[in-house]
Each structure stands twice: as structure tokens, then as C-alpha cells.
Amino acid sequence: MESKLKPSELVAIPVLLALLNLGNSANAVPQVPCYFIFGDSLSDTGNNNKLVTSAKVNYPPYGIDFPQGPTGRFNNGRTMHDFIVKLLGFEDYMPPFAESEGKNILNGVNYASGAAGILDDTGKHRGVRVPLNDQIKNHKTIISRITALMGNNSAAKSHLSRCIYSVQIGSNDYINNYFRPESYDTSKRYAPPEYATVLVQQLSNQLKAIYDSGARKFAVYGMGMIGCTPDARSVHGTKGAPCVEEFNEGATPFNKRLEPMIDQLNRNLTDAKFTYLNPTGSTDGLVWDSSCCKTGGGGGELCLPDSKPCDNRRKYLFWDGVHPSDAWNEVVSKSAYGSEKPEEAQPFNIKKLALQ
Numbered sequence: 532m533e534s535k536l537k538p539s540e541l542v543a544i545p546v547l548l549a550l551l552n553l554g555n556s557a558n559a560v561p562q563v564p565c566y567f568i569f570g571d572s573l574s575d576t577g578n579n580n581k582l583v584t585s586a587k588v589n590y591p592p593y594g595i596d597f598p599q600g601p602t603g604r605f606n607n608g609r610t611m612h613d614f615i616v617k618l619l620g621f622e623d624y625m626p627p628f629a630e631s632e633g634k635n636i637l638n639g640v641n642y643a644s645g646a647a648g649i650l651d652d653t654g655k656h657r658g659v660r661v662p663l664n665d666q667i668k669n670h671k672t673i674i675s676r677i678t679a680l681m682g683n684n685s686a687a688k689s690h691l692s693r694c695i696y697s698v699q700i701g702s703n704d705y706i707n708n709y710f711r712p713e714s715y716d717t718s719k720r721y722a723p724p725e726y727a728t729v730l731v732q733q734l735s736n737q738l739k740a741i742y743d744s745g746a747r748k749f750a751v752y753g754m755g756m757i758g759c760t761p762d763a764r765s766v767h768g769t770k771g772a773p774c775v776e777e778f779n780e781g782a783t784p785f786n787k788r789l790e791p792m793i794d795q796l797n798r799n800l801t802d803a804k805f806t807y808l809n810p811t812g813s814t815d816g817l818v819w820d821s822s823c824c825k826t827g828g829g830g831g832e833l834c835l836p837d838s839k840p841c842d843n844r845r846k847y848l849f850w851d852g853v854h855p856s857d858a859w860n861e862v863v864s865k866s867a868y869g870s871e872k873p874e875e876a877q878p879f880n881i882k883k884l885a886l887q
Contacts, residue, residue: 561620562885563748565639565694568612568625569666569741571703572854574643576610577603577627584658585829586646592824592840596857603627605645605833606850607823607840608857611810612641612697614864615881619695628669634680639694640673642666648703649730649737656714657707657830663700667740674744691745695884698738699752704730705782706757706853727784731792738796742803748884750867751793753786753809761822762832762852773820790877797878804887806879810866812859814848823847823856 568574572586579587580603587603594601596608604610613624616639625639626632644661646654651662661669678687708715709726717726738749757763758778767775786809793807823841824834832852834840841847850856855863868881879887 561638562882563619563693563695564690565637566612566616566619566621566625567639567670567694567696567746568641568643568699569663569670569697570643570699571647572605572643572645573702574610574612574641574697574699575603575605575627575645576613576624576641576643578629578641578643578661579603579645579659581629582644582659582661584646584660585833586654586657586660588645588829588833590836592834592838595840596844605854606857606860607844609860611699611855611860611864611867614861615697615868618864618868619881619885628666628673631673636673636676637680637690640670642669643699646703646707647700648708649701649734650704650708652715653704653708656711663698663734663737667737667744670741671744688745692747694746695748695750695881696741696746697750697752698734698741701730701734701754701785702757702782705754705778705785706763709781710778723781724784727782727788730785731788734789735792735796738805739800742800747803748887749796749803749805750808750881750884751789751805752867753789753807754782757782759819760832760853761820761849762826764820765852766831793877804879804884806881806884807877808867808875808881810863810870810875812862812866816846817848817859818846819848821847822849822851824851826852 580589588605589601589603591601594604616624621638625641626635627641631640646657646660647662648654649663651664654660678684681687709717712718721729756774756779758775763775763778769775790807793805796805823844825838826832827835834851844856845858847856848859866875870876870880
């Protein structure tokens with residue numbers, strides 16, 4: 532049975548719509564020269580399409596509300612970062628690394644890969660994916676291509692130092708690693724706080740590697756409530772609670788360690804700006820406890836190919852068993868871009884990060 536949440540937070544609709552309209556203006560000058568995306572299926576726009584993996588969605592009904600149809604985006608329309616690049620004033624979305632060519636890389640590239648994690652082993656039971664370490668290697672390839680396009684190292688270095696680098700990853704290190712003891716031994720080796728420490732330390736090293744390649748503006752995202760997805764609730768049960776508390780409580784230490792790590796990077800790397808983002812918004816009127824499409828594809832959490840999704844897609848928080856809908860991505864993108872709440876953006880939102 533569908534159920535609706537009551538308001539959890541109020542969203543300043545007029546202000547945020549104004550920001551959205553500003554970003555969608557055809558004549559807008561981008562607030563930063565480029566935007567690079569590192570991450571997992573929340574951000575993937577097609578990098579997994581040609582890989583041998585169950586973590587790909589280049590089939591209907593995915594993309595039913597996207598002009599180009601199924602592109603590899605894990606929802607019915609746009610990702611959160613698709614909305615953010617428009618808010619920043621870009622005319623086009625960032626191309627996936629797998630399809631990047633020519634001068635289109637100057638505005639940025641999307642390296643995100645479904646089932647990818649901070650740890651290299653994460654998601655291996657799903658098949659081929661591009662872990663964060665390999666995404667960083669792909670970024671170095673793009674840097675070489677940008678340097679060639681711009682003609683010299685100094686011009687490329689200046690260009691890259693003014694871009695925003697978005698890193699949204701970590702969920703798979705839990706749902707496709709820690710909480711799958713039949714495939715991984717991490718839950719036997721680490722208690723949840725210890726595992727979070729391992730992940731955040733590794734992520735810190737990876738952020739430093741991106742910094743060493745010339746990045747100076749970082750947007751690093753916290754982890755959502757992974758125990759509240761329809762797939763988690765259906766497969767694992769909630770024992771009468773709204774969500775799978777074991778999942779949420781197990782992943783909570785990650786966010787608690789991530790924000791202090793961002794603070795430390797800001798202290799140690801004084802010529803760079805790092806910000807922690809955990810965007811949210813009002814869930815008033817949204818169906819949150821079931822998916823819009825009929826699931827059973829991929830590992831069970833993805834839409835069945837060619838299945839008919841719900842008609843009222845703007846009313847659903849989740850598109851499939853794990854991934855948020857276009858409607859919810861629009862909500863959280865506005866929060867990431869313009870929220871002044873410290874629990875959602877600390878020390879900067881995206882708009883202010885662009886000005887740094």
C-alpha cells in the first residue's frame with residue numbers, strides 16, 4: 532500500500548525556483564568553467580552501458596522522462612548533477628567519460644559508474660564497474676586531453692583549478708559490500724565504526740589524489756538513509772520500523788567521520804576549498820515506501836525491462852528499488868546548490884563554492 536510522509540522540512544519554493552530559472556537561462560554564463568563528477572549509480576549517465584555488468588540501465592522504462600530516452604541514467608529523467616549543472620549555468624550536461632570526445636570535455640566529464648565504491652572490491656559480484664580509484668585514473672587521461680586542447684600546461688592548470696569536483700560515493704560500500712556477507716568479508720573484519728574509518732581514510736587519500744591533479748574546489752556528499760529504500764525494506768524487512776535500522780545505524784558512522792575529514796582537508800590544504808553536502812528537502816505528499824516502476828531487473832532492485840511505470844511519477848521519491856526519481860533529484864539539487872542550513876551544506880553550498 533502506498534503511503535505518504537508528512538512534511539519534514541519546508542522548502543523555500545519561490546527563491547529556489549528563481550535560482551533554477553537563472554540556471555536554465557540559455558544566455559547564462561557558467562559560474563565555473565567546468566564540473567567533474569565522481570561517483571556511483573546516483574550520478575552515472577552511461578559509463579556502464581557497454582560494460583559486462585548487471586548494474587546498467589540502458590533500456591526502457593529508464594529515461595521515460597528524458598528527451599534522449601534511456602541513456603544509462605538510473606532513473607526516469609535527470610540525475611541530481613544534471614540539475615546542478617543547469618543551476619550553475621551550463622547549457623549542456625556533462626558527458627560520461629565513455630562518450631567524451633573533442634572539445635566537449637572542456638566543460639567537464641562524468642566518471643561515475645553504477646555499483647562502484649570507495650573500495651576497489653565493492654560491487655564485484657555485479658560484474659565490471661569503475662571504482663573511484665579507476666575514475667581518478669580516467670580523470671588523469673582527461674587532463675592530458677584538456678592540456679592538448681588548450682595548448683599548454685599553465686592554461687590547463689588554471690582552467691582546472693577553477694572547476695568544481697563533485698564526489699558522491701560510498702553507498703555501495705555498504706549495500707554492495709558490507710551488508711552482503713555471502714560475497715564479502717568486511718562485516719566479519721570490521722565493526723561499523725571501524726569500517727567507516729577505513730572508508731573515510733581511503734576517501735581522504737582519493738580526494739588528495741584529485742587535489743594533486745589540480746583540483747581546488749570540492750563538493751563531497753554524505754550518505755543517504757540506505758535502509759529506507761524500497762529494496763532494503765522489501766528484502767531485509769523493517770521489524771515494524773519505517774526503515775531497516777541495521778542499515779541506517781551501520782552507515783551512520785560514515786557521515787559522522789566524513790564531515791570532520793572535510794574540515795581537516797580545509798585546514799591542511801589551504802589553497803583548496805572542500806565542502807560537505809547532505810542535501811534534503813520536503814517529502815510532503817511524496818510516496819516514499821514503494822518504487823514507481825516494477826522491479827526485478829539487475830540484482831532485483833532495478834526496473835524490469837520494458838515494464839510500465841507509474842503514471843504519477845512526480846509523486847514518487849523512488850523510481851526503482853534504490854534510486855531516487857527525477858522529481859526528488861530536482862528537490863535535492865536545489866538544496867545542494869542554495870541551502871543555508873549547516874546540516875545540509877558546510878561550510879559552503881554549491882553556489883558559494885563556485886565563488887571561492
